Amino acid sequence: MAARKPPLAALEAAVGHSFTDRSLLERALTHVSGADDRIGSYQRLEFLGDRVLGLVVAEMLFRTFPAAEEGELSRRLAELVRRETCTEVARAWDVPPHLRLAAGGAFPRARQNVSLLADVCEAIVGAVYLDGGHGAAAAVVRAAFGPRMHAPQRPLRDAKTTLQEWAHARGLPNPGYELVETTGPDHAPVFTISTQVQGFEPCIGKGASKRAAEQDAAGQFLAREGADPT
Structure with a gap:
């Protein structure tokens, strides 16, 4: 018997957004293996969320570091939106238990897959954007990525x-x-x-x-x- 998934309300609380259309969140959590087709998976939402995330983080950096030149801003942006950072955010939201994968244990390690978690993080941002607009998505991104803005995990310049x-x-x-x-x-x-x-x-x-x-x-x-x- 498959393990019962935790309620989505817990994930909404962690993300910081209560969905009016919860099907958007459900789709953001659905891997192509657990969907009827690719349209029903997180992939389209990931495409949107990637752009929303980049815009919000770029604006956040622009306002936070008024003396920074373009090169430094670009390096800070790349650090904040990279796959590993998005994965950290997804884990902080406790995304893994909520993922919707193929039945039968075909992907036993997928819930901890770095690429998958990073993609779903972006898909959730896209879902929030569609559900609540730019303001809601910006609030979620600032809350999740803002603290990481002042503590980059890697040197910003080689x-x-x-x-x-x-x-x-x-x-x-x-x-x-x-x-x-x-x-x-x-x-x-x-x-x-x-x-x-x-x-x-x-x-x-x-x-x-x-x-x-x-x-x-x-x-x-x-x-x-x-x-x-x-």
Whole structure:
């Protein structure tokens, strides 16, 4: 016998929106495996919700960081709407028990699937938008994503980009990167890269790829010079 799903009222309370048309929420929770066809699954709502989420987060960032340039705003936007963040929000809402999947246990691990939870998060935003309009959707997004806006999980800039901007701010040319040596077996090489900035001592970085070693070298340089990596 299939486990009884928790009442949708609990999910509505977690999301922060009471649906007038609860069928929208039901569709947002329905995987294509549990729907009669793709039109009855969350996919169309995900398409809409993705755009609504992006717009609301972009506006939120625009108002919260008035001194930020376009590049920083874009990086903050990408951090907030990425799959992993949407998955965190879906789990905070306790979405997994409410998912509507194919009967018979065909997808035993689907309830914790990162891509599925991220998609359903966006679908719920789309459902709220259709049910309550932009204001309702914006309120849900602000409540769920606002606290994460000030605490990004990843550096907003990679070390190489930060080092290049650091050099340009001082009127210096682009940093250079030079392969020093490659060690280790062919199936697990270790690359050693030197980064050079005009007028400064080089810094050495290591990594399993040239790109990783360059990032490490740039990060080592920034740490030595006391530059902000984010």
